[in-house]
Amino acid sequence: MTHARQVIIIGSGPAGLTAALYASRANLSPLVIEGIEAGGQLMLTTMVENWPGFRDGIMGPDLMTELRAQALRFGAEIVQGDVASIDLSERPFRLRVGDDTYTADALILATGASARWLELGVDRQLSGRGVSTCATCDGFFFRGRRVAVVGGGDTALEEAIYLSKLASDVVLVHRRAELRGSKVMQDKVKALPNIRFVWNAEVVGINDVAKGEVTSMVLRDTLSGATTEEPIDGIFIAIGHTPNTRLVQGQVDLLDNGYIRTHHGSRTSVPGVFAAGDVQDHVYRQAVTAAGSGCMAAIDAERFLSGTGH
Amino acid sequence: MASDKVKTFTDATFATDTSKGLVLVDFWAEWCAPCRRLAPVVDQIADQYAGRLTVAKMDIDKHSQTPAQFMIRGIPTLLLFKDGKVVDTIVGLVDKADLSRTIDKHL
Numbered sequence: 365m366t367h368a369r370q371v372i373i374i375g376s377g378p379a380g381l382t383a384a385l386y387a388s389r390a391n392l393s394p395l396v397i398e399g400i401e402a403g404g405q406l407m408l409t410t411m412v413e414n415w416p417g418f419r420d421g422i423m424g425p426d427l428m429t430e431l432r433a434q435a436l437r438f439g440a441e442i443v444q445g446d447v448a449s450i451d452l453s454e455r456p457f458r459l460r461v462g463d464d465t466y467t468a469d470a471l472i473l474a475t476g477a478s479a480r481w482l483e484l485g486v487d488r489q490l491s492g493r494g495v496s497t498c499a500t501c502d503g504f505f506f507r508g509r510r511v512a513v514v515g516g517g518d519t520a521l522e523e524a525i526y527l528s529k530l531a532s533d534v535v536l537v538h539r540r541a542e543l544r545g546s547k548v549m550q551d552k553v554k555a556l557p558n559i560r561f562v563w564n565a566e567v568v569g570i571n572d573v574a575k576g577e578v579t580s581m582v583l584r585d586t587l588s589g590a591t592t593e594e595p596i597d598g599i600f601i602a603i604g605h606t607p608n609t610r611l612v613q614g615q616v617d618l619l620d621n622g623y624i625r626t627h628h629g630s631r632t633s634v635p636g637v638f639a640a641g642d643v644q645d646h647v648y649r650q651a652v653t654a655a656g657s658g659c660m661a662a663i664d665a666e667r668f669l670s671g672t673g674h
Numbered sequence: 675m676a677s678d679k680v681k682t683f684t685d686a687t688f689a690t691d692t693s694k695g696l697v698l699v700d701f702w703a704e705w706c707a708p709c710r711r712l713a714p715v716v717d718q719i720a721d722q723y724a725g726r727l728t729v730a731k732m733d734i735d736k737h738s739q740t741p742a743q744f745m746i747r748g749i750p751t752l753l754l755f756k757d758g759k760v761v762d763t764i765v766g767l768v769d770k771a772d773l774s775r776t777i778d779k780h781l
Contacts, residue, residue, distance in 0.1 A: 400711075400767045407707040425707050444714060446769045462771055492748035492765030501706055502748040504734075505741075577745055598747065 366465045368456065369395045371665055374447055374611070375474035377404020378651045379641025381431040382658030383472045383665075388438035390666045395468075396435070396442040397461055403428040404476050405605075405642075406651055408498050410526070415651055427651075452615040452634050470636050470665040473612060473624060474658060477605035477642040477649075482514070486570045487601065494578025494598045495570060499523040503530045506598045512537055512581055514567050515602035521549040523602045524559050534559045535596065539566055539586055570599060607643045621646055630661035638664050677717035681730040685737040692755040696780055697728040701751045703735050708767055709750040715770050716752075719777070726781060756780050 371387050373380045376398040387394035406412065409424035436442065443461070451458040456467035479497035481487050487495045496502040499513075503526060511531045513524045516538035528534050536553070541563045543550050553559055562583065568591065569582030578598055584591045607623045617625040617633035624632055624644040632639050640661040641654035683691050683699060692699065700716045702709035720729035734741045734749060744753060744760070754762040754776065762776050 400769050401708075402711050403707070407711070425710075446771075448771075492751050492763075493745060494747045496748050498708070498748075501708055504703065504705075504749075505747045577747065 365463070366467065367395075368467045369393070370468070370669060371395070371470050371472065371662075372397065372457075372459060372466055372468035373472040373474055374450075374459075375399055375404070375476055375608075375641065375643070376402050376432070376442065377406065377428075377474060377476050377641055377654060378431065379476070379643075379654040379658035379661070380404075380472070380474035381428070381435045382655040383474060383640055383662040384435040384440035384442070384658075385431070385438060386659050386662030387472075387665065388435060388440040390662065391439075392662075392666060392669070394440050394472075394662075395466065396440055397447055397459070397466075398442060398444050399475065400446045401476070401478065402444070403432070404654075408500055409522075410500055412651065431655075447611055450611045450615070452612065452637060455636055457636070470638070470669055472630075472658075472661045472665055473616075473632070473637065473639040473643055474641045474654075474661070475608040475611065475643045476654075477607045479601065480604050480606045482567060482601055482603070484568070484570065486573055487599070489573050490570060490576075490578055493576050495601065496598065497601050499526045499600050502598070502600075503527050506531045508532050509597035510535070510595065511598040511600060512567075512594075512596050513600045513602055514538075515604070516540060516543045516545065517602070517604065518545040518549050519604075520602035521545040521553050523600050524553055525549075525556065527600065528556045528558050531598075532558065535562055535594070536560070537562045537565050537567060537581075537583065540564065567599070605642065605649075607646075609643060612637075619646070630657060630664045636665075636668055638668075677720040677729075679720040679724050679729060680717060681728065683730040683732045683737075683740075685739040688732070688737075688740045689758070691728075691730065693758040695728060695757065696726070696777070697730065697755040698777065699753045699755065700729070700731045701734055701741055701746055701749050701753070702731055703733060703749060706749050712750045712752075712767055715768070715773060718770055719773055722774070723777065727777060754780060 371394040406424035411421040413421040624639040630638040638661040640657040752764040
C-alpha cells in the first residue's frame with residue numbers, strides 16, 4: 365500500500381523527534397519512521413547531565429519518552445519499522461518500509477550513528493557472547509568478572525565507570541598515551557581503584573570463537589609492535605560511531621569521512637532532502653546539538669514546501 | 675500492548691517447555707532498553723504465528739540458570755528451539771521482517 369505524506373522523518377533520536385515536534389506544530393502532519401534502534405543512542409545511556417533545563421540530570425530513556433510524547437501531542441505520527449530503501453531520483457521521494465511504500469514531498473534524514481566495531485570479524489561473531497558495545501545492557505553478565513573497555517573518549521570512560529561497579533577488574537585499552545575524554549570523566553576514572561590502563565595498545569584478536577565465549581584478548585603494543593595475550597571475560601567496545609548513511613549512499617553527497625554533507629542549515633545536495641543529528645555531525649555529536657539541528661531541518665523543510673506551492 | 679499469546683518461561687520448566695515443536699524465547703530484563711524496543715516485535719510475531727510457533731519471554735533477573743546454560747552474555751537475545759535444540763540465535767535488535775524470515779526457515 366502507498367501512503368503519501370508531506371514530510372517524512374527517518375529516525376527517532378533527539379534530532380528526529382525534535383524535527384517531528386516542529387513539523388507537527390507547523391501543521392505538516394509529519395510521519396516518523398522510528399528505525400530498529402528507536403530512540404537513538406540516548407536509549408542506551410543512564411543519567412544525562414548536560415541536557416539543558418534538568419539541573420539534576422535526566423535518564424536518557426526518560427528524556428526520549430518525553431520527547432516522543434511531546435511530538436505525538438502535536439500530531440506527529442510515529443511508525444515502527446526500518447526503512448528498507450529510499451529513492452531520491454524524483455519528487456515525491458519514495459521509501460519502502462516492509463510491504464508499504466511511502467512518498468514524501470520533503471524528507472528529513474535523522475538516522476544517527478551506530479556504535480563502531482573493531483572489524484576483526486571475531487568481535488561480531490562473539491557479539492552477545494562476551495563482546496558488547498553497550499555496558500548498561502550487558503554489564504550485568506560480568507559481575508565479579510574481568511572486563512576490558514576499548515577506547516579513550518567519553519563513551520569509553522562512561523562504560524568503564526559503569527562496569528567498575530559490577531566487574532572485579534576493568535582494563536581500559538587505549539591506542540594512545542593519553543585519554544581524549546573530558547577532564548571531569550578522566551578524574552572520575554582515575555579515582556577508581558579497580559580500573560587499570562593499558563596505553564598505546566590495540567586489540568588485534570579476541571578468543572575463543574570455537575568455545576563461543578570470550579576467554580582472552582590479544583593486544584599489540586603500538587610502539588614496539590609486541591603482542592601479548594590477556595585473559596578476560598568480556599570486552600566492551602567504545603571506539604566511536606559510524607553515521608548511518610547506507611540508505612542514501614550514492615544519492616546525496618557525503619563528506620570524505622562518511623557523514624552527510626549539509627549546507628545553508630540542514631540542506632543536503634538533493635533539494636527537499638534535509639539532514640539532522642549525528643548522521644551529518646562529526647564535530648559536536650551532542651543530544652542538544654542533534655535536537656537543535658532537528659529543529660533547523662523542520663523549519664528548512666517547511667520553507668521548502670511553502671516555496672514549492674505546498 | 676503485550677500480546678496474551680506470549681508465555682513466561684522459568685528455569686524450573688524450561689527444558690520441558692522447549693522440548694517439542696518450534697519455540698522462540700526472548701531473554702530480557704527490566705533495565706534493558708533495547709529489550710523494551712524489541713518487545714513489540716516479539717508480540718507481533720506471537721500474534722502472527724499463533725498455533726505454529728510458541729513464543730515466550732524469560733526474565734534473566736529472575737531466572738539465571740537457563741541464560742548461563744546457553745552462555746548468553748548480552749540481551750536481548752532470541753533463541754529459536756526446534757524439538758528441544760537451538761536452531762537459530764539472534765543477538766541484539768532485529769526487525770519483524772528479518773525475524774519472520776528466520777522463523778520461516780524452520781517451519
